[in-house]
Amino acid sequence: MSRHDAIARAARHYDEGGFLSVLQDAVARQTESQTSGQLPKLKAYLADFLVPRIAPLGFTSRILDNPDGVHGPFLIAERHEGDALPTVLIYGHGDTVRGYPEQWREGLAPWTITIEGERWYGRGTADNKGQHILNLGALAAVMAAREGRLGFNTKLLIEMGEESGSPGLRDLCRAEAEALKADVLIASDGPRVSAERPTVFLGSRGGYTFEMLLDLREGSHHSGNWGGLLRNPGTVLANAIATLVDGRGKILLDALRPPAIPDNVRAALADIAVGTDPTAPAIDADWGEPGLSAAERVFGWNTLEVLAFKTGDPDGPLNAVPPTAKATLQLRFVVGTDWEGILPALRAHLDAHGYPMVEVRAARTEVFRATRLPVEDPWVDWVLASIAESTGKRPALLPNLGGSLPNDAFSEILGLPTLWVPHSYPACLQHGPDEHLLGPPSREALMLMAGLYWDLAETGPAVLARREALKGA
Secondary structure (H helix, E strand, O other): OOHHHHHHHHHHHHHOOHHHHHHHHHHOOOOEOOOOOOHHHHHHHHHHHHHHHHHHHOOEEEEEOOOOOOOOOEEEEEEOOOOOOOEEEEEEEOOEOOOOHHHOOOOOEOOEOEEEOOEEEOOOOOOOHHHHHHHHHHHHHHHHHOOOOOOOEEEEEEEOOHHHOOOOHHHHHHHOOOOOOOOEEEEOOOEOOEOOEOEEEOEEOEEEEEEEEEEOOOOOEEHHHHEOOEOOHHHHHHHHHHOOEOOOOOEOOHHHOOOOOOHHHHHHOOOOOOOOOOOOOOOOOOOOOOOOOHHHHHHOOOEEEEEEEEEOOOOOOOOEEOOEEEEEEEEEEOOOOOHHHHHHHHHHHHHHOOOOOOEEEEOOOOOEOOEEOOOOOHHHHHHHHHHHHHHOOOOEEEOOEOOOOOOHHHHHHOOOOEEEOOOEOOOOOOOOOOOEEEHHHHHHHHHHHHHHHHHHHHHHHHHHHHHHHHHHO
């Protein structure tokens, strides 16, 4: 059996409907981690769906309650072939955002896969059920091609709370560090740079969400009688936000801005095109940090976004000065940003600019940290070469994803080099209605992941030796 045979088997898994059948079962399971009372369904995804499917591959599994005692559980599974072999950790999440069935367009539903052309609609198809099921399918193809062996050891970690900020994941990684010990993380989440171009990213931007609030008085007051005499909290809050980010999206507060983009990161982003898919929104060329390319703005810089803003009743406005206003903002940040200093910096800045009445507080307890594996790491050339051989395409290399992932649990706590190979695409609508996965990139993903797993057995030991040599140099 050969590498070619493993890839062909992976393609047949798609062509003969195997992948679709498994994905249909997964999507039918309503695993919304952002909705209360879902723990039985979250656990059932692991116990009733995943564990029976990986047992025939030789995995031994454990389901662990969340260390926080509140949120979704975890699956840790292991398949061991030999102490001298490389060990890979595979990660994914089986939870989804809310289904919002009333928001999907006619003919579509979140918990049933509907195929229209190349699009496979359903909640979790792209984020993340489809992606980790693709990887497991590729793993099975390689095992079949090697007649029951892989040539490396495999550990699998599936969480059921990523869409709620991965609560408990870091504590679990600390407590289970020995069980999760590996040589490299190879995982899939997030989008490619485009549907047609295979992509690798080495980390992710961090995400810090905070609220700005004003509560100036009891009740609303007539805008004709009291307008001009009473502070309008909407006006105050809008102007307070304008001291943080200007009308063209440039961040004004130095504490929220990153260091200069490193030369190696800028070089990696030089051939990255953003927003090229036909269904992607048109990019505003004059938005964001001046002087940066579109790719640098998304993957090499920080962004501050107003996620929500409310004062009064937008759906039924009164002729009155409202008493309160609230905004939720989010900073997406790259490596080098002092995220722990964000709240103190905001407080000092607002006070200095005449807004002591604006309260600022963290909106979430969990924070996604920024991470980035150095582009010079030997694993990077290895993964790029493998994907190029399998697909005949030059893969895109992103030093980090524009979005946020719990990658710090793996890179910082477990100390792993991290390779992410996403199988979705930018316009997949993964957190809104009409989420979908594309068929052709999914078939290609099965094939390229089979190539990766084949190469891990063949050339993975040489990569490990190279890394050790560099450490000693």
